[in-house]
Amino acid sequence: MAPHTEQLTRPAVRLEGLTRSFEGRTVLDGVDLEIPAGQFVALLGHSGSGKSTLLRAVAGLDHEVTGSGRLTAPERVSVVFQDSRLLPWRRILPNVLLGLDGKDAEERGRAALAEVGLAGRERAWPSELSGGEAQRAALARSLVREPELLLADEPFGALDALTRIRMHALLRELWKRHRPSVLLVTHDVDEAIVLADRVLVLDHGRIGLDLTVDRPHPRSYRDPLLSEYRTELLGALGVVEDTD
């Protein structure tokens, strides 16, 4: 996988007045958003606030949905979901290579698996992988396509706490090496502030808070300076912290 060497100055993603409704109910109500190329962004919001709807719109996966507005996204977009969506009847390497052709595809697939720590597991079946390993394979399948934009919808939501922390480090490492723009949907405020350089809160169909997290990486959950960001984000989500 070659890193993106060119530094693009145009925004990778631009939403202008994006609306989406279901059965007459407005979920996205004129969202305006620009994500510069290479930026790592997290999107928070209450359950049902429209995070996945926004992500699906950017991914171009919502053709049948009622809506309006303008949306610009890069050509090469990869999506990672909460479940790995590996095909159970294919081994790991063919899963990673799905839909790819070209002479060097296999070599790239093997390199991607090595990058996510799955060297030697190319011939394993998806059922033989742990949840964390399956998500690693899903990341390899995304990154082997050299996306300009990586969309991730709760990719670590089903993993145990320790595996999540390892996956955070891996995702950040992969981002550093390949520099796609990232839009990470999560429920987890700590995940957002540990990983992302900008955190958005979706509220009543719009971006209610747009927060730049200006702390060096790697970040620790225990960093007291992150607690100000946490408080501000929880406030935007309407959660009052217990100060006892």
Ligand SMILES: Nc1ncnc2c1ncn2[C@@H]1O[C@H](COP(=O)(O)OP(=O)(O)OP(=O)(O)O)[C@@H](O)[C@H]1O
């Ligand atoms: N295809 C659909 N048909 C009807 N309603 C839908 C559809 N997709 C989403 N919705 C509704 O739109 C609202 C926003 O859903 P969405 O999945 O985007 O929220 P979310 O913020 O991602 O939620 P969660 O955090 O619980 O995953 C919800 O009320 C949901 O029921």
